Amino acid sequence: MRRQIIEEKIFKALMIASLATVFLALLAIIVIIVARGAKAMSIDMIIKLPEGGYYLGKGGGVANAIVGSLLLTGGASIISLALALPIAFALQREYIPRRIARVTRLALDVLWGTPSIVYGAFGFVIMVYLGIGASLLGGIIALSLLMLPIMTRAMEEIIRMVPMQLKEISYSLGTTRLETTFSVVLRQALPGVCTAAMLAFGRGIGDAASILFTAGYTDSIPQALDEPVASLPLAVFFQILTPLPAVQDRAYASALILLLVVLLVNLVARLLSARFSRNIIK
Amino acid sequence: MKRRMAKDTLTGWSMKAAVLFANLLVFLVALGLLYKARPILASKSLGHLLTSSSWHPLKGEFGFYPFIVGTVEATLLSMVLAVPMCLLAAIYLAEYAPRRLRESAHIVIDLMAGIPSVIYGLFGIIVVVPIVREIGLALGKQNTGYTLLSGGVILAIMVAPVIISVTMEVLRSVPAEARETALALGITRWAAIKHVVLRHSMHGVLSAIVLGFARAFGETIAVMMVIGNVARIPRSVFDPAYPLPALIANNYGEMMSVPLYDSALMLAALILLLVVGGFHLVAHVILYRIEKRW
Amino acid sequence: MPHISIQNLNVFYGKQPALRDITVDIPDHKITAIIGPSGCGKTTLLKSLNRLTDLYDEVGTNGQVLIDGDDINGPKANVLELRKKLGYLSQRPFPLPMSIYDNITFGPRIHRMKRLKSLSRLGDFIRLHQVENFDLEQALEEGARKKKGASDLLVEFYLRLAGLWDEVKDRLGAPASRLSIGQQQRLALARTLAVEPEIILADEPTSALDPLSATLIERQFQALKQNYSIIIVTHILRQARRIADYVLFMYLGELVEYGPAEEIFHAPKDPRTKAYLSGEIS
Ligand SMILES: Nc1ncnc2c1ncn2[C@@H]1O[C@H](COP(=O)(O)OP(=O)(O)OP(=O)(O)O)[C@@H](O)[C@H]1O
Ligand SMILES: [Mg+2]
Numbered sequence: 001m002r003r004q005i006i007e008e009k010i011f012k013a014l015m016i017a018s019l020a021t022v023f024l025a026l027l028a029i030i031v032i033i034v035a036r037g038a039k040a041m042s043i044d045m046i047i048k049l050p051e052g053g054y055y056l057g058k059g060g061g062v063a064n065a066i067v068g069s070l071l072l073t074g075g076a077s078i079i080s081l082a083l084a085l086p087i088a089f090a091l092q093r094e095y096i097p098r099r100i101a102r103v104t105r106l107a108l109d110v111l112w113g114t115p116s117i118v119y120g121a122f123g124f125v126i127m128v129y130l131g132i133g134a135s136l137l138g139g140i141i142a143l144s145l146l147m148l149p150i151m152t153r154a155m156e157e158i159i160r161m162v163p164m165q166l167k168e169i170s171y172s173l174g175t176t177r178l179e180t181t182f183s184v185v186l187r188q189a190l191p192g193v194c195t196a197a198m199l200a201f202g203r204g205i206g207d208a209a210s211i212l213f214t215a216g217y218t219d220s221i222p223q224a225l226d227e228p229v230a231s232l233p234l235a236v237f238f239q240i241l242t243p244l245p246a247v248q249d250r251a252y253a254s255a256l257i258l259l260l261v262v263l264l265v266n267l268v269a270r271l272l273s274a275r276f277s278r279n280i281i282k
Numbered sequence: 283m284k285r286r287m288a289k290d291t292l293t294g295w296s297m298k299a300a301v302l303f304a305n306l307l308v309f310l311v312a313l314g315l316l317y318k319a320r321p322i323l324a325s326k327s328l329g330h331l332l333t334s335s336s337w338h339p340l341k342g343e344f345g346f347y348p349f350i351v352g353t354v355e356a357t358l359l360s361m362v363l364a365v366p367m368c369l370l371a372a373i374y375l376a377e378y379a380p381r382r383l384r385e386s387a388h389i390v391i392d393l394m395a396g397i398p399s400v401i402y403g404l405f406g407i408i409v410v411v412p413i414v415r416e417i418g419l420a421l422g423k424q425n426t427g428y429t430l431l432s433g434g435v436i437l438a439i440m441v442a443p444v445i446i447s448v449t450m451e452v453l454r455s456v457p458a459e460a461r462e463t464a465l466a467l468g469i470t471r472w473a474a475i476k477h478v479v480l481r482h483s484m485h486g487v488l489s490a491i492v493l494g495f496a497r498a499f500g501e502t503i504a505v506m507m508v509i510g511n512v513a514r515i516p517r518s519v520f521d522p523a524y525p526l527p528a529l530i531a532n533n534y535g536e537m538m539s540v541p542l543y544d545s546a547l548m549l550a551a552l553i554l555l556l557v558v559g560g561f562h563l564v565a566h567v568i569l570y571r572i573e574k575r576w
Numbered sequence: 577m578p579h580i581s582i583q584n585l586n587v588f589y590g591k592q593p594a595l596r597d598i599t600v601d602i603p604d605h606k607i608t609a610i611i612g613p614s615g616c617g618k619t620t621l622l623k624s625l626n627r628l629t630d631l632y633d634e635v636g637t638n639g640q641v642l643i644d645g646d647d648i649n650g651p652k653a654n655v656l657e658l659r660k661k662l663g664y665l666s667q668r669p670f671p672l673p674m675s676i677y678d679n680i681t682f683g684p685r686i687h688r689m690k691r692l693k694s695l696s697r698l699g700d701f702i703r704l705h706q707v708e709n710f711d712l713e714q715a716l717e718e719g720a721r722k723k724k725g726a727s728d729l730l731v732e733f734y735l736r737l738a739g740l741w742d743e744v745k746d747r748l749g750a751p752a753s754r755l756s757i758g759q760q761q762r763l764a765l766a767r768t769l770a771v772e773p774e775i776i777l778a779d780e781p782t783s784a785l786d787p788l789s790a791t792l793i794e795r796q797f798q799a800l801k802q803n804y805s806i807i808i809v810t811h812i813l814r815q816a817r818r819i820a821d822y823v824l825f826m827y828l829g830e831l832v833e834y835g836p837a838e839e840i841f842h843a844p845k846d847p848r849t850k851a852y853l854s855g856e857i858s
Contacts, residue, residue, distance in 0.1 A: 004469065004470045004472075005470060007470075007472060007473075008470040008471065008472035008473070011370070011472050012374070012378065012472070014370050015370040015373060015374035015378070016374060018366075018368070018370040018371040018374070019371040019374050019375065019387075021367060021371075022367070022368070022371050022394075022442050023390060025394075025439050025442070026390060026393065026394050026397075028405070028409065029397065029401065029402070029405045029439075032409060033401060033405070036408065083300055083303070086293075086296065086297040086300040086301075087297070087301055087303075087304050089297060090297035090298055090300060090301045091301070093631065093632070093633065094631060095294060095297060095298065096298060097633055098633070100301070102570075103305065104304055104305055105566075106563070106570075107304055107305045107307070107308050108304060109562050109563075109565075109566045110308055110559045110562045110563060110566075111304070111307060111308060111311075112562070113493070113496050113497070113500075113559070113561070113562035114500070114555055114558060115499070115500025115501065115502065115527060115554055115555075115558055116500075117500065117527045117531055117551065117554065118311065118315075118500065118551045118554050118558075119311075120531075121315060121530060121547065121548055121551035122311045122314050122315060125314040125315065125317070125318050125548065126314070128318075145307075145311075148304075148307075149304075152304065163670065164631070165666055165670055166670040166672070166673075167631070168623075168628050168631065168664075168666065169664070169666055169670050169672070169764070170672065171628060171631065172626055172659050172662075172663070172664030172666075172768075173659065173660070173663075173682065173683040173686070173768070174655075174656045174657070174659040174660035174683070174686070174687060174771060175686050176286050176289070176290035176656065177290055177294065178286075178289055178290045178293050178294075179286070179686055183672070183674075183682065183686070184672055184673065187673040187674060188673045202396050203396070205398075206396070206397070206398025206399070206401075207398065207399075208398070208400050208502075209399075209502035209503055209527065209531060212503075212531055212534060213535075233398055233399075233400045233503070236400045236401070236404065237403075237503060237507075240403075240404060240407065240507070251404065252404065255404050258398055258400070258401065259397070259398075259401055262396055262398060263393075265396075266396055283654070283656060283657070286686075287656070
């Protein structure tokens with residue numbers, strides 16, 4: 001008995017230490033990025049394009065990367081949303097047999113886990129096939145591939161939670177699958193669907209490997225789909241690789257901007273889901 | 283009425299087409315990469331490519347062995363560092379922690395999972411690399427800090443949210459009766475967890491580890507920022523290494539100007555896809571089997 | 577020809593039979609109670625009348641259900657019309673995830689019913705019903721002055737018909753999920769009536785309710801039976817005795833005995849019916 005209790009004490013101490021380590025790691029990351037990023041942070045960083053000699057420490061900012069990231073991730077969000085919603089809805093039992101739904105879930109799991117560098121490479125294959133170079137369009141394609149499974153899986157999980165009895169009620173009023181899906185299932189699942197979309201957006205905007213060779217990089221804001229585009233993660237990546245400390249500091253400032261965007265997206269997702277849950281049946 | 287039915291049928295078919303697309307996408311990605319990788323597979327046997335250590339693109343030599351070793355060692359190292367800690371943390375959160383702590387931990391873990399990899403990479407450069415260098419020097423190893431160990435540490439931090447959240451979910455799904463019957467025998471909570479709860483959820487915990495492994499295996503940017511990227515087989519954790527994803531990401535610029543280079547990189551991507559996809563397949567099957575049992 | 581005529585109906589879950597060779601005519605404008613022990617197939621019978629069983633791909637059906645002479649599983653059958661004609665109340669009331677008001681108008685809107693738009697048609701229809709304490713002519717006059725007069729009146733009428741109006745008239749825009757369970761069940765009744773069914777199928781509609789709310793529902797059924805044929809599943813024998821005109825007794829998927837309520841309750845022929853009524857099997 002004594003031994004059991006001592007063993008429990010030891011393990012409990014180990015557990016708390018482990019948990020504290022994990023929390024500390026996160027805290028350290030945030031504190032360090034904020035502290036280092038704040039040094040080189042200025043309003044110019046956010047609103048100005050890189051000026052001549054920017055990468056030698058002269059004036060300007062990373063507005064090109066901020067706008068570029070929003071364009072890339074916004075475009076990819078629209079494409080993945082247009083595909084993810086129908087797929088997630090179709091996985092209900094009214095549309096396809098459960099066996100096929102199961103296989104599809106497996107496929108989505110595999111896609112979900114596929115490393116983003118693979119999507120980058122595959123996006124590159126598509127671009128070669130279509131005859132386009134590194135561009136906004138290429139980046140959007142690669143990012144959509146990355147975001148589609150994230151969005152679909154999260155949405156499907158929410159939609160699957162809508163109770164069958166609720167759907168039965170709607171069908172018993174003489175509605176079609178489409179009407180039930182839009183008026184009842186979507187309403188019930190809306191908070192979750194929004195959260196899923198935001199989640200995917202957050203992942204997309206932070207990803208570098210998929211756009212590394214599909215989107216390219218440029219100091220201006222693209223005017224068309226076939227022009228290369230800058231992005232925040234790559235701005236961080238390229239600036240940290242330069243030998244000049246002044247430019248490296250800007251990498252930290254860019255990282256701070258990226259971190260704030262991601263945190264903001266997370267926050268908005270939570271707020272949205274609270275805002276929409278008014279009519280939800282528990 | 284007819285119009286409503288027609289709309290329903292029409293949307294039904296397009297939704298099914300979207301499902302078909304999702305299923306085909308897996309094969310499409312694999313086939314697309316395979317198509318691009320064919321030239322190099324035609325020039326050398328796959329066995330030779332995977333086991334040769336000679337990487338000299340300009341001479342037409344593409345030996346993947348050092349990269350494969352680099353990936354596997356970095357991943358395993360991260361697992362060694364992360365798994366015990368993550369499991370302990372998850373057990374604490376699922377079994378001991380008060381509800382408030384558990385809920386805030388959820389938020390923290392979600393946050394960690396959402397942080398972009400470049401930021402983990404930056405953190406690695408500022409914090410992990412210098413510390414590793416000091417430790418290495420103290421142990422008498424000449425090193426720059428950009429080493430296998432730094433890569434392993436960063437990967438360990440990055441897979442923590444995956445392993446913790448899946449493990450927590452699995453532990454929470456163990457029926458309360460199982461726990462209670464064990465506790466009713468008058469044993470400690472820890473004994474109940476060790477003998478009953480963990481036994482119930484062994485498969486789930488295993489799949490959490492597999493998922494973490496898969497995540498680490500394919501991680502690109504953060505690792506390549508700290509691991510040194512030298513195409514030699516590391517002799518200790520204080521040597522640099524060069525994982526496959528970093529190989530692809532570092533060389534996309536030159537790949538079009540050297541013959542077979544692009545083909546070799548696409549083969550590397552295909553290998554990543556197959557390995558990581560395979561691991562996810564395994565995890566899915568294990569998790570699905572659990573779901574069916576209850 | 578009665579509204580509902582069931583002939584040799586068999587229903588399977590996979591290979592497991594749930595209904596065996598059911599043949600019965602349901603009388604019009606009466607309350608028919610289906611009684612029997614748990615798991616004997618009462619719910620399954622009800623759901624195979626409005627084809628809610630379609631939603632489960634493992635369900636197999638053979639035999640015929642004729643509604644107004646048409647086979648509901650026949651090639652010409654229209655599920656949406658069928659479900660509109662047969663209103664359905666589930667065991668646990670599920671409000672649709674919208675406001676109280678929208679819960680009522682949902683069905684008429686989906687079916688594009690003219691009465692939702694036209695006051696005079698709605699007035700003609702309401703005159704066919706008796707509603708306590710309701711001055712229709714005054715309500716019509718008031719409705720004529722409002723923009724959404726017809727739809728407002730429709731909501732009021734059905735809420736009155738279901739005996740819920742007085743409790744909710746001041747918060748029609750509130751989420752329906754905030755109502756008590758008993759109120760939700762009456763809302764479900766109003767929502768069902770609003771698509772103008774001819775038949776009402778009710779699956780243990782009072783099982784989630786307290787005795788007072790249950791009595792309210794029973795009262796509404798009594799009042800409604802002149803305009804509708806009602807089939808109610810119940811496992812409360814006293815309730816069946818109180819309200820049923822006609823009774824079906826089921827046991828292990830078979831229809832053991834059926835007939836007018838007095839006959840079944842006072843002179844059951846089958847020993848299994850006797851045993852059930854005396855409380856020996858349940
Ligand atoms: N989805 C299903 N899959 C397989 N079997 C089912 C399913 N639904 C019902 N059954 C089986 O069919 C039989 C009849 O079920 P049903 O729900 O019709 O019973 P019931 O008379 O309504 O019971 P209760 O009074 O408990 O509601 C039962 O044996 C039940 O186990
Ligand atoms: Mg039932």
